[in-house]
Amino acid sequence: MELLFLILSSIVFSIFLYHGFDLHRKRKMPPGPAGLPIIGNLLDLGPKPHESLAKLSQKHGPLMTIRLGSITSVVASTPDAAREILQRKDEACSGRIVPDAVTALDNHEAAVLWIPPNDEWRTIRKALNTFLTHQHKLDTLRDLREKVVDGMLEFLEESGKKKASVDIGKLAFAVALNQMSNTCLSQNVTSYESDDIGGFKTAVKTLMEVDGKFNIADIFPVLKPLDPQNIRRQAKAAYDWFDEVTEGFIKERLKHRKQVERFGDMLDSLLDYSENNDTDFNLIHIKTLLVDLFLAGTETSSNTTEWAMTELLLNPDMFSRLREEVSKIVGENGKIQEEKILDLPYLNAVIKETMRLHLSVPLLVPHKTETKVELGKYTVPKNTQILVNAWAIARDARYWKDPLMFNPERFMGKDQLDYKGQHFEFLPFGSGRRMCPGIPLAHRVVSLMVASFVYHFDWTLPHPKEEMDMSDIFGITLLRSTPLLACPISVK
Numbered sequence: 001m002e003l004l005f006l007i008l009s010s011i012v013f014s015i016f017l018y019h020g021f022d023l024h025r026k027r028k029m030p031p032g033p034a035g036l037p038i039i040g041n042l043l044d045l046g047p048k049p050h051e052s053l054a055k056l057s058q059k060h061g062p063l064m065t066i067r068l069g070s071i072t073s074v075v076a077s078t079p080d081a082a083r084e085i086l087q088r089k090d091e092a093c094s095g096r097i098v099p100d101a102v103t104a105l106d107n108h109e110a111a112v113l114w115i116p117p118n119d120e121w122r123t124i125r126k127a128l129n130t131f132l133t134h135q136h137k138l139d140t141l142r143d144l145r146e147k148v149v150d151g152m153l154e155f156l157e158e159s160g161k162k163k164a165s166v167d168i169g170k171l172a173f174a175v176a177l178n179q180m181s182n183t184c185l186s187q188n189v190t191s192y193e194s195d196d197i198g199g200f201k202t203a204v205k206t207l208m209e210v211d212g213k214f215n216i217a218d219i220f221p222v223l224k225p226l227d228p229q230n231i232r233r234q235a236k237a238a239y240d241w242f243d244e245v246t247e248g249f250i251k252e253r254l255k256h257r258k259q260v261e262r263f264g265d266m267l268d269s270l271l272d273y274s275e276n277n278d279t280d281f282n283l284i285h286i287k288t289l290l291v292d293l294f295l296a297g298t299e300t301s302s303n304t305t306e307w308a309m310t311e312l313l314l315n316p317d318m319f320s321r322l323r324e325e326v327s328k329i330v331g332e333n334g335k336i337q338e339e340k341i342l343d344l345p346y347l348n349a350v351i352k353e354t355m356r357l358h359l360s361v362p363l364l365v366p367h368k369t370e371t372k373v374e375l376g377k378y379t380v381p382k383n384t385q386i387l388v389n390a391w392a393i394a395r396d397a398r399y400w401k402d403p404l405m406f407n408p409e410r411f412m413g414k415d416q417l418d419y420k421g422q423h424f425e426f427l428p429f430g431s432g433r434r435m436c437p438g439i440p441l442a443h444r445v446v447s448l449m450v451a452s453f454v455y456h457f458d459w460t461l462p463h464p465k466e467e468m469d470m471s472d473i474f475g476i477t478l479l480r481s482t483p484l485l486a487c488p489i490s491v492k
């Protein structure tokens with residue numbers, strides 16, 4: 001009872017604190033749905049905010065204001081509105097609102113995902129780019145990535161022999177995790193058979209889940225000390241685990257670097273950057289960056305792969321066409337080499353179309369205004385949350401013919417229609433200064449997995465394809481509501 005009273009009075013207090021300013025702001029802010037006292041538009045959003053916001057924007061326009069508790073947000077729902085935010089007013093709109101769960105990470109103030117776009121953030125992005133944007137550095141680790149895929153193929157062979165269905169999303173997650181750990185640390189961190197309780201799989205899954213949960217303390221900041229849904233406490237256990245493990249990897253590597261040759265992976269690259277540049281980029285940044293990379297790059301890649309396979313299993317003609325394309329570049333040893341698949345037009349079109357229709361991060365990672373800013377004819381105050389509904393834009397019939405159809409053909413012969421942030425109707429990786437730095441790696445990891453699934457195996461579904469559940473669950477990434485299960489039959 002006391003707790004309830006405390007929560008209610010805190011809510012009223014925060015409304016009093018923040019709402020007063022809102023009254024003044026409202027006149028110049030973009031229009032939006034009328035909200036209820038205290039909770040604002042919370043009930044308008046429901047469990048699938050990307051869908052509800054898309055519907056609301058049809059009534060209220062491409063730039064719309066919504067209010068959740070004491071947090072005011074502006075939502076962009078057309079390519080032009082996205083361009084205004086991510087390109088024209090990029091500098092003012094590239095802050096972040098830090099979710100309460102993330103503050104459980106001891107060094108979240110050094111985390112590239114969450115810090116404001118200041119000098120420290122620029123240094124971290126620079127250090128990251130010394131590895132991620134250099135194709136030759138990514139090439140150096142090609143053998144390791146191909147080995148990860150060999151392990152995956154062995155697992156699938158065995159499952160096929162036993163006629164066992166495989167949970168493709170779960171497998172793709174473990175593979176993406178090993179691809180990330182090989183890129184960062186030159187080693188595997190999980191296996192395909194076990195659930196790796198207490199290890200990397202659990203830590204990354206837990207954090208993706210809790211960081212993506214709706215948290216009442218995020219919209220009523222005065223509740224933060226109470227952590228009423230226990231979210232920060234759950235996140236803390238996983239972040240602490242990560243902290244200890246990454247620190248161990250770094251200590252080990254520092255010893256190793258004194259004795260033997262470099263691995264040439266991301267960790268070496270970051271340590272080189274820290275040693276050779278006169279900046280404040282230090283071991284805390286490196287440790288925190290490793291955590292960020294596992295979180296930002298694993299589930300996004302596996303979930304894109306799972307959706308691509310879902311669509312390919314529903315569309316056998318596309319599956320066959322892709323297999324034919326991949327067959328042409330497979331070497332005599334029957335292996336798919338990463339460098340040969342990166343420019344396959346149909347494979348690229350399938351992956352782009354998957355990213356359009358099943359956008360992995362539907363509202364991007366929320367941005368925040370760093371200063372007062374003019375967006376079109378509106379004035380938006382400092383510290384307003386900015387959401388870009390990339391999901392809605394990618395399914396809007398004004399920009400895409402038959403937008404709900406899976407049709408890779410729309411990307412064929414259109415190499416210029418890319419996901420590198422220049423085409424505001426297609427933003428799976430965002431755009432502007434906060435755009436995803438992991439595109440070259442994501443491209444390799446997803447392409448290698450999809451090509452291998454399609455080339456090496458026929459697949460049978462445990463149900464008629466008409467019964468495939470295509471619904472999704474909103475979180476940091478848009479996951480399938482039901483796992484994709486299929487039995488692999490080797491075509492050797």
Ligand code: HEM
Nearest residue numbers: 112113296297300301360361364365429430434436438442
């Ligand atoms: C299919 C896979 C992926 C998708 C769909 C994806 C998508 C995104 C999106 C939408 C953002 C937010 C952009 C914004 O706020 O405007 C982002 C940020 C980020 N991504 Fe990715 N990503 C993927 C893979 C990766 C990989 C493999 C890595 C690492 C190697 C990575 C590292 C990051 C980082 C560090 C950020 C934060 C950047 C910042 O705040 O400055 N991502 N990603």
